[in-house]
Amino acid sequence: MKQSLILAVAACCLLAGCAAQSTSDNLNDPRVEKLLKRMTLDEKVGQLVLFTSDWSVTGPTMRQGYIDDIRAGRCGNIFNAYTAEYTRKLQEIAVNETRLGIPLLFGYDVIHGFRTIFPINLGMSASWNLAAIEESARIAAREATAAGLHWTYSPMCDICVEPRWGRISEGAGEDPYLGSLISAAMTRGYQGEDLADPATMLACVKHFAAYGAPQAGRDYNTVDMSERWLREFYLPPYKAAVDAGALSVMASFNELDGVPATANSFLLKDILRDEWGFKGFVVSDYTGINEMVKHGYAADEADAGRLAINAGMDMDMQSASYFNYLKEQVKKGEVSRKTLDEAVRRVLNVKAALGLFDDPYKYCSPELEARETLTAEHKAFARRFAADCMVLLSNDGVLPLRKGERIAVIGALADSKDDLLGSWRGAGEVQSVPASIVEAIREANGGNVIYAEGCKETGNDRSGFAKALAAAAVSSKIVLVIGEDCQWTGEAASRSDIHIPGVQSELLRKLAATGKPIAVVLLNGRPLDLSEEINYAGAMLEAWYPGTMGGFAVADVLFGDVNPGGKLSVTFPRNIGQVPIYHYAKNTGRPYVHPAAKYESRYLDVPNEPLFAFGHGLSYTRFEYSDITLSEASFAGDGAIEAEVSVRNAGEVAGTETVQLYIRDLVGSVTRPVKQLKGYAKVYLEPGQTQTVRFTIDRSMLEFYRQDMSWGAESGDFKVFIGGASDKVREASFRYEE
Numbered sequence: 032m033k034q035s036l037i038l039a040v041a042a043c044c045l046l047a048g049c050a051a052q053s054t055s056d057n058l059n060d061p062r063v064e065k066l067l068k069r070m071t072l073d074e075k076v077g078q079l080v081l082f083t084s085d086w087s088v089t090g091p092t093m094r095q096g097y098i099d100d101i102r103a104g105r106c107g108n109i110f111n112a113y114t115a116e117y118t119r120k121l122q123e124i125a126v127n128e129t130r131l132g133i134p135l136l137f138g139y140d141v142i143h144g145f146r147t148i149f150p151i152n153l154g155m156s157a158s159w160n161l162a163a164i165e166e167s168a169r170i171a172a173r174e175a176t177a178a179g180l181h182w183t184y185s186p187m188c189d190i191c192v193e194p195r196w197g198r199i200s201e202g203a204g205e206d207p208y209l210g211s212l213i214s215a216a217m218t219r220g221y222q223g224e225d226l227a228d229p230a231t232m233l234a235c236v237k238h239f240a241a242y243g244a245p246q247a248g249r250d251y252n253t254v255d256m257s258e259r260w261l262r263e264f265y266l267p268p269y270k271a272a273v274d275a276g277a278l279s280v281m282a283s284f285n286e287l288d289g290v291p292a293t294a295n296s297f298l299l300k301d302i303l304r305d306e307w308g309f310k311g312f313v314v315s316d317y318t319g320i321n322e323m324v325k326h327g328y329a330a331d332e333a334d335a336g337r338l339a340i341n342a343g344m345d346m347d348m349q350s351a352s353y354f355n356y357l358k359e360q361v362k363k364g365e366v367s368r369k370t371l372d373e374a375v376r377r378v379l380n381v382k383a384a385l386g387l388f389d390d391p392y393k394y395c396s397p398e399l400e401a402r403e404t405l406t407a408e409h410k411a412f413a414r415r416f417a418a419d420c421m422v423l424l425s426n427d428g429v430l431p432l433r434k435g436e437r438i439a440v441i442g443a444l445a446d447s448k449d450d451l452l453g454s455w456r457g458a459g460e461v462q463s464v465p466a467s468i469v470e471a472i473r474e475a476n477g478g479n480v481i482y483a484e485g486c487k488e489t490g491n492d493r494s495g496f497a498k499a500l501a502a503a504a505v506s507s508k509i510v511l512v513i514g515e516d517c518q519w520t521g522e523a524a525s526r527s528d529i530h531i532p533g534v535q536s537e538l539l540r541k542l543a544a545t546g547k548p549i550a551v552v553l554l555n556g557r558p559l560d561l562s563e564e565i566n567y568a569g570a571m572l573e574a575w576y577p578g579t580m581g582g583f584a585v586a587d588v589l590f591g592d593v594n595p596g597g598k599l600s601v602t603f604p605r606n607i608g609q610v611p612i613y614h615y616a617k618n619t620g621r622p623y624v625h626p627a628a629k630y631e632s633r634y635l636d637v638p639n640e641p642l643f644a645f646g647h648g649l650s651y652t653r654f655e656y657s658d659i660t661l662s663e664a665s666f667a668g669d670g671a672i673e674a675e676v677s678v679r680n681a682g683e684v685a686g687t688e689t690v691q692l693y694i695r696d697l698v699g700s701v702t703r704p705v706k707q708l709k710g711y712a713k714v715y716l717e718p719g720q721t722q723t724v725r726f727t728i729d730r731s732m733l734e735f736y737r738q739d740m741s742w743g744a745e746s747g748d749f750k751v752f753i754g755g756a757s758d759k760v761r762e763a764s765f766r767y768e769e
Contacts, residue, residue, distance in 0.1 A: 060383035084112035118179025119395035134391035138182035148459035154575030156203035156600035168220025177403035186217035188268035195248025197524030200556030204600030211271035227386035238283030278311030299343030417577035417584035422597035429569035431591030439506035453576025454521025471582035520556025543567035596687035603643035615704035644758035652682025667768035680716035700738035
């Protein structure tokens with residue numbers, strides 16, 4: 032097998048006589064130009080207004096009277112409205128009761144599934160399975176579009192090395208290479224090959240930019256970093272989604288270099304449009320425009336709106352700044368008519384690409400909605416995918432469980448269907464979850480299960496400890512399900528302490544004192560400090576929030592029906608004091624080398640190394656790696672060399688290994704990371720089987736922002752690392768000549 036993974040980093044009745052533009056590649060629909068010539072200032076501003084319905088709440092405020100705004104042509108876009116019946120009702124108002132009949136655009140937070148909920152995005156990324164991630168987005172699009180939606184606020188492309196930040200759960204982890212591949216895969220899954228296909232929906236790249244690096248890990252907080260670090264480690268996933276065809280981008284809440292992203296022309300014009308050639312439209316986040324007043328960047332809401340649209344912000348989500356002030360600002364010349372027309376043109380062209388000008392009701396079929404929602408096929412995929420995302424952090428032989436043995440299942444989270452869905456669960460409903468973890472284990476084990484709550488996820492109530500210990504006493508093994516309440520992760524859910532909450536860890540210690548083997552199952556949306564728990568658990572399975580079919584998926588892995596193969600996409604620290612910690616750190620001038628040395632970059636109380644490194648993940652089998660063989664010792668210019676290893680399944684069960692390739696540039700015109708992920712390959716091996724894995728290394732893998740901020744490679748010596756985790760690798764050396 033050869034592996035070569037290289038980082039590169041529509042108005043309906045009025046215009047029915049014109050030919051439709053059906054692909055997302057062409058955003059110059061002639062109908063749009065005809066429409067623009069007929070639109071009044073009010074109607075133009077209306078196309079840049081996005082209001083929430085009263086269907087769902089995803090932010091701190093609600094606006095009343097949106098139906099009257101639609102009827103007046105002063106609101107052209109709605110979010111938090113779904114079901115085919117409801118969206119058709121609103122669409123009929125826009126099409127039949129406004130002067131020009133311009134269809135509405137309906138958006139919603141379809142983040143990790145719509146009705147069928149998949150693992151949270153951080154969990155998805157732990158699969159390292161791009162085909163499955165793309166398929167999850169495709170299924171989400173089929174279900175969401177059947178419910179009347181056109182637009183999802185996904186993928187979230189924010190790189191994050193900050194576990195205190197609750198929204199780390201929504202992204203792909205810490206690595207720009209893996210994050211770029213995932214953001215592109217999700218964009219393709221949502222948008223397909225043709226946006227006019229009613230089973231596809233508009234993707235939205237968010238949050239632009241660097242939202243995942245808030246100071247102190249506190250949501251909405253300030254972000255400040257060098258342009259070099261921004262461009263090399265934070266921007267690539269956004270660009271990958273744009274390059275994959277995403278036609279909308281959402282600005283982030285944070286400021287960057289002292290300027291809120293919502294009015295940051297460096298981001299929205301210089302980079303996004305001028306450098307990357309983005310042709311779609313940009314939308315603010317929820318009330319993001321008005322929040323610039325509190326940032327101290329705008330004098331008032333009118334000023335905020337003026338700053339935003341002049342910086343490249345096309346659509347105002349919920350702030351009503353454009354709604355209230357933009358018309359007069361255009362009349363006064365504070366915003367040019369050209370700027371207004373360009374923004375309206377972008378929005379209308381995307382509506383045309385979606386096919387809304389051809390048939391505004393194409394997404395409003397109750398029959399299709401019933402047929403496409405929570406199908407057996409979707410649920411079967413969700414079960415397989417959830418298992419694929421789980422990471423076996425540790426195992427001393429406790430897992431897999433044997434069917435038929437008496438098992439004590441303990442923990443409030445074990446009996447919670449709600450928590451399986453995680454935060455931002457789209458339109459997922461608890462009643463659609465067929466089994467909790469304990470119910471699934473009971474079914475898999477022929478009913479031979481004793482359940483005890485033990486304790487809640489939070490609080491100090493220990494009254495359930497006695498029942499938990501009694502259940503353990505009459506069982507062969509213990510499955511303890513602990514972690515975070517699902518509302519403790521996601522937006523506005525930052526934590527200063529990343530220990531497991533409440534008295535759950537105390538319960539673990541008491542259970543361990545019984546001497547019974549314990550398998551801990553973790554439900555959480557961020558890296559946790561597990562430095563104490565690792566000492567008491569015989570095995571630890573990271574299940575994240577695994578979604579609709581997550582209970583069954585956990586049981587599948589615990590009993591060995593599925594051999595876990597997930598790998599961490601984010602580093603797990605030993606404690607919060609190590610944060611930020613990530614695999615592509617710099618070496619420093621005094622790297623920690625000698626255990627007895629004082630004047631080196633080290634801690635006095637803990638090792639420098641994380642508890643679980645990026646790329647870590649065990650299996651029920653063992654994989655052995657040969658040394659690395661290079662086809663040549665050096666290459667130059669546009670040439671390439673091949674690096675290969677042999678990987679052998681040295682265990683007794685079949686399994687999948689994610690073989691990871693890292694590179695280090697030893698000397699550069701600016702300092703380089705100690706390791707950078709540049710490729711990987713997933714290989715399935717039967718017991719005793721050996722497979723050769725080859726990676727092609729070329730110049731693109733060696734490029735970076737050099738001292739003069741040009742992008743390219745430099746001559747010099749390099750190391751290549753290949754292994755099953757960033758900290759478990761073989762290494763070899765080569766030279767490159769530019």
